[in-house]
Amino acid sequence: xxxxxxxxxxxxxxxxxxxxxxxxQVLNNRGPLWVTDAVCSIVEGKTPLWWYAAITLSGGLAAMxxxxxxxxxxxxxxxxxxxxxxxxxxxxxxxxxxxxxxxxGSLISALxxxxxxxxxxxxxxxxxxxxxxxxxxAGVYPAIHIGRVWFVWFLFPVPNSYGMWPNFSSPLLxxxxxxxxxLTVSSLFWFAGMIPDLAVLRDRATTKVRKFAYGIASLGWxxxxxxxxxxxxxxxxxxxxxxxxxxxxxxIVASDCATSVVPGWHATIFPFYFMVGxxxxxxxxxxxxxxxxxxxxxxxxxxxxxxxxxxVCKLLLMMGSCVAYVYVFELFNAWYSANPFERGAFWERFxxxxxxxxxxxxxxxxxxxxxxxxxxxxxxxxxxxxxAILCNVGMWFERFMIVTSTLTHDFxxxxxxxxxxxxxxxxxxxxxLGIFFTLFLLFIRFVPIMSMNELKAVLPGTxxxxxxxxxx
Amino acid sequence: MSHHLPIAGSKDEPLYAIGARFETPEALLGAVxxxxxxxxxxxxxxxxxxxxxxxEAMKLPKSILSFLVLGGGVSAILIALSMExxxxxxxxxxxxxxxxxxxxxxxxxxxxxxxxxxxxxxITAVFGMILLxxxxxxxxxxxxxxxxxxxxxxxFFLAIDAREKxxxxxxxxxxxxxxxxxxxxxIHLEASESPQGT
Numbered sequence: 001x002x003x004x005x006x007x008x009x010x011x012x013x014x015x016x017x018x019x020x021x022x023x024x025q026v027l028n029n030r031g032p033l034w035v036t037d038a039v040c041s042i043v044e045g046k047t048p049l050w051w052y053a054a055i056t057l058s059g060g061l062a063a064m065x066x067x068x069x070x071x072x073x074x075x076x077x078x079x080x081x082x083x084x085x086x087x088x089x090x091x092x093x094x095x096x097x098x099x100x101x102x103x104x105g106s107l108i109s110a111l112x113x114x115x116x117x118x119x120x121x122x123x124x125x126x127x128x129x130x131x132x133x134x135x136x137x138a139g140v141y142p143a144i145h146i147g148r149v150w151f152v153w154f155l156f157p158v159p160n161s162y163g164m165w166p167n168f169s170s171p172l173l174x175x176x177x178x179x180x181x182x183l184t185v186s187s188l189f190w191f192a193g194m195i196p197d198l199a200v201l202r203d204r205a206t207t208k209v210r211k212f213a214y215g216i217a218s219l220g221w222x223x224x225x226x227x228x229x230x231x232x233x234x235x236x237x238x239x240x241x242x243x244x245x246x247x248x249x250x251x252i253v254a255s256d257c258a259t260s261v262v263p264g265w266h267a268t269i270f271p272f273y274f275m276v277g278x279x280x281x282x283x284x285x286x287x288x289x290x291x292x293x294x295x296x297x298x299x300x301x302x303x304x305x306x307x308x309x310x311x312v313c314k315l316l317l318m319m320g321s322c323v324a325y326v327y328v329f330e331l332f333n334a335w336y337s338a339n340p341f342e343r344g345a346f347w348e349r350f351x352x353x354x355x356x357x358x359x360x361x362x363x364x365x366x367x368x369x370x371x372x373x374x375x376x377x378x379x380x381x382x383x384x385x386x387x388a389i390l391c392n393v394g395m396w397f398e399r400f401m402i403v404t405s406t407l408t409h410d411f412x413x414x415x416x417x418x419x420x421x422x423x424x425x426x427x428x429x430x431x432x433l434g435i436f437f438t439l440f441l442l443f444i445r446f447v448p449i450m451s452m453n454e455l456k457a458v459l460p461g462t463x464x465x466x467x468x469x470x471x472x
Numbered sequence: 473m474s475h476h477l478p479i480a481g482s483k484d485e486p487l488y489a490i491g492a493r494f495e496t497p498e499a500l501l502g503a504v505x506x507x508x509x510x511x512x513x514x515x516x517x518x519x520x521x522x523x524x525x526x527x528e529a530m531k532l533p534k535s536i537l538s539f540l541v542l543g544g545g546v547s548a549i550l551i552a553l554s555m556e557x558x559x560x561x562x563x564x565x566x567x568x569x570x571x572x573x574x575x576x577x578x579x580x581x582x583x584x585x586x587x588x589x590x591x592x593x594x595i596t597a598v599f600g601m602i603l604l605x606x607x608x609x610x611x612x613x614x615x616x617x618x619x620x621x622x623x624x625x626x627x628f629f630l631a632i633d634a635r636e637k638x639x640x641x642x643x644x645x646x647x648x649x650x651x652x653x654x655x656x657x658x659i660h661l662e663a664s665e666s667p668q669g670t
Contacts, residue, residue: 032520033626157555165564168556169571174583181591188598200520200625219602220609223624225530227605228522233535234601238594241541245590252583457521464498464525 065431104282105131320369364394544596
């Protein structure tokens with residue numbers, strides 16, 4: 001940038017536009033062919049050894065989780081630590097944890113697409129995949145936590161001879177519809193965005209099996225101008241619908257708690273509380289997943305640039321600050337309400353038997369994201385990785401605190417009872433981690449992890465220069 | 473047949489299209505504008521990513537998908553409201569916590585309406601895109617052209633339908649060469665294929 005003293009009179013009129021230049025989308029001036037090769041090589045290359053090791057581990061965890069769920073179904077929910085009055089414990093804690101993590105994926109791809117934030121293009125596909133897999137993990141719990149799983153069809157509005165009909169006024173039923181919609185829409189968003197890229201894999205396939213599989217998956221995509229016209233329209237529409245859906249789903253999940261009259265839950269700030277917490281934990285999860293991927297596949301270092309990671313860190317910082325604000329506001333609200341039960345609930349949360357996890361939650365979520373104010377921290381990727389994992393841990397404790405500390409300390413001290421997780425609780429929760437990582441590993445191996453068509457369309461020199469051409 | 477173009481597909485089968493490859497999106501865009509001026513209308517462009525201005529140059533109409541999604545969303549609102557209100561207030565009136573059954577209770581039904589509207593809107597968007605784009609389709613006569621089958625993900629292709637009557641094949645091939653196209657090829661159907669519309 002030139003300083004004021006060196007500008008001569010001719011240059012003075014021309015504004016210095018270099019300050020407005022965006023950091024490059026892909027480093028080292030790589031062209032579209034390089035992007036295609038770099039992304040496809042992950043799917044087309046030989047399966048690395050670490051992948052087999054990782055999927056064996058995560059698949060084993062998932063199988064263990066499945067075994068625990070089966071054990072719970074045949075024995076009953078008594079195998080969990082849930083008790084009276086803490087009827088919801090790790091089941092709903094983990095449900096909220098996973099469904100919240102899903103939100104950042106949708107927001108990164110949909111909302112940042114609508115606001116034309118091109119930096120998110122190279123991470124949006126992985127973030128969407130994370131969304132879909134996290135919703136699958138979340139969906140495990142609502143179905144099984146009802147105890148008698150064979151009655152799960154009571155939740156759906158099917159005419160039946162019992163003369164029963166779901167209670168549409170209940171937030172728990174809203175939840176069923178919200179999560180079903182969310183899973184459907186985010187899977188569609190993810191798959192539809194992948195169709196042109198699957199066609200690239202089909203065209204590059206060298207074996208008959210691959211050609212057939214990717215041929216079926218890409219639905220016969222040819223990339224005609226007409227197809228692109230409809231495709232681009234669909235993408236905008238889906239991004240718009242998804243953005244609204246994310247807010248709706250969080251609000252509904254928050255209503256599960258907020259519409260009850262239990263002190264500590266009955267607060268209008270809950271939807272916002274869940275929303276910011278969701279984007280916060282989701283951004284942390286995106287970093288947790290992408291940083292190791294960058295290490296394992298060196299070509300991704302040019303596609304997922306430090307500048308893009310820096311922006312995710314800033315998103316994490318902003319959402320972390322919102323979370324901090326909500327924590328403070330919640331305490332203020334409890335005091336300002338002058339409601340002895342509300343005050344008592346919060347006093348008990350930080351001084352009673354739940355103090356250890358409430359304080360763990362607060363001390364992580366109030367401090368860790370604030371470290372991202374420093375550029376040195378944001379640029380030190382190993383540190384970012386550790387801090388991102390810490391943020392996820394902090395958010396899990398937050399969900400645990402919201403659900404458990406509230407239920408274990410309701411109106412009547414005589415009915416208070418602490419919650420202690422059983423080994424089945426712990427193994428089931430670990431099992432969902434296994435399900436998540438198994439799905440993510442399959443995703444890395446079999447589909448393009450980046451939206452090649454979107455990336456190629458914004459690389460320098462890939463679009464016709466309309467300023468140089470005669471207008472028609 | 474009075475042309476000397478390389479032939480893809482089976483020579484004895486009917487001609488499907490004249491294919492050409494362009495090196496840059498500008499060249500493709502220039503060719504499209506020229507074809508339009510010459511009055512050629514039955515052609516299609518194939519690009520690895522959306523090219524700004526191409527659909528406008530081809531004078532393609534705006535996608536009707538947004539209207540379909542609007543239709544899907546509106547019907548979803550009606551479906552969701554009837555699914556909730558008819559049973560809950562008429563067939564099996566269900567009074568919970570003394571909440572009323574009349575319209576003042578509407579807010580409690582909104583969450584499901586929103587969720588279903590968004591879901592059916594999204595389903596319409598994706599399946600609408602697939603059907604409007606002529607998908608799903610197992611094969612396409614264009615794949616008879618080996619170069620296209622291999623390079624579609626990196627090249628900018630143009631195919632003029634064989635039903636285009638304004639020019640002879642030789643005339644079209646001269647025009648394409650003049651516009652800077654490479655690999656101009658006559659694409660015939662493959663032996664086992666029956667002719668289908670594009």
